Amino acid sequence: MLARIEVLKAVKRPAFWVTTGVFVAFCTLANFAPGSNAPRPTFPAAWQGIIEPAINLGPIFLAALMILLFAPEFRWRTARQNVIDGLSKEQFYWSKVLLLAALVALFFAVSVLIGTLGAIGSEGGSGGAFVEPTDLNYMLGLVVALLLWGTAGLMISALVRAAGAGLGLLFLYFICEQVVSGLLSSRSRVLDVIFDYLPAALFQTITDAELYYPVVLARTNMARAERGQDPLVYQDLWILLVAVAAYMVVFLVLAYASMRRRDL
């Protein structure tokens, strides 16, 4: 029933189709854009190129969409009416968590599908597996990045209760974190570590292809060495994932507490 009402609410909402449509358009452009004469890579090498645009753009679109679908329910007072009609406040919250899960699945499926279609036309396989473990990790990274931004959107909607202000806050935070950590970086080791684990920085780390592909990391570090820069060093993937999971739990719990406590 919760799934059914969320579907009814979403599929006739223009903002849903516009946001998803723009994301699909970006994915399509990234995967089908003419230009480079280099032959398209075949699977499994194609995966990196498929996930890369999705992991950089998808989470932002998802957070925006989450806010657009959730926050207006307070201004329209439909959250209130849903509860009057028989949902508990908790059920209303879970319906939004369900919505988030569905959107993450949708975004993941869309990006993989479009990418796969784009790569299918290329030259026959080079042998070996269709998917390498590194590709699977990168896909996991995509899902986690989508979830991180999605839960952030969910929390902001529940706390701010207005779509415009919510979107503003999301992007403002993202920019502010980078400005602040940029200004204060390299002052102290402790501070730098903290900055690395703030949500926006963490998001950028887990979306880096270098984190997943040793080859890419080696190439980047070679380029950096030529410019006289220090090589990049990444934490273990699982440490980063635990940190992201911790944020997601905090976001979800804050949203839940806000839904439970506050009047509609």
Next chain:
Amino acid sequence: MPVIETTDLTKRFPAVLAVDRVSLTVEQGQIFGFLGPNGSGKTTTIGMLMGIITPTAGRFRLFGAGAPRELLAARARVGATLETPNFYPYLSGRDNLRIAAAIKGIGKARIEECLEIVGLRGRGRHRFRTYSLGMKQRLALAATMLNDPELIVLDEPANGLDPKGMKEVRDIIRILADRGKTIFLSSHLLWEVERMCTHVSIVRKGRVVGTGTVAEIVGGEITAVVRAEDGEALRTALEAYPEAASVRAGDGGLVVALASDDLAALNRYLAGQGIHVSHLARRHRSLEDAFMDLTGDGEGEGEVQGSMTGFAS
């Protein structure tokens, strides 16, 4: 078992005490009018009953259910709207009802039935955003009826309706009441309430200042309007008149509540006092008179609170 029972229900917002120890009992089959001036806490009280506002203190029961889990089940037997009709502006009237129906577990046929009852069948596929205020109110009414509820709670249902629309709403409410439904409605359209309700409760600044049947609230007494050249002398004479229960200014003269129906005796008495009456007419005391007495500022607030005796004696 009462349908609604509240005990010292209280809601304090940071700036105001919106609902102050409200105790109400609504029995099955009553058409219960919940009256009060703007900002007196009607919507807040209903909001607490519907689970969207957490009470600061006090308790309430719906169909005898008090615990959160029981209340959720009890609310399945209620249909309610609060303040303005709350719907998804981008969805059609019908799709909006579909969402409410999905929550209530109601089938498709019932949606059409309810649209039919409120006369929106023809506009069902248009977006809610394009509806007039009256149509929005009707859609809200349709939504409350979806689950064929035993208790219907309406917050100012006549708001924004034209006289024809109001009559239709009144007719729908009557039909529902005839079928044994309990109706709880808030309003400040007193004559509407007087025509429709069996029981009323009047609130003022969050406090209940009178509860009872409409007849009890209005009181059985006879009211007369008296005018004379010398208003002061008239007032003095009326206040001394043994049959006069109360005297107040109003209707361009003085409104006097009488213990007996004998206007001729009053006229003789005044003539005997040397007062020449220019106007003397009987008037039925209306709910509006009672409402004004109970909610009016200043005079006798303390006497009136919590009882009906303040104005009846």
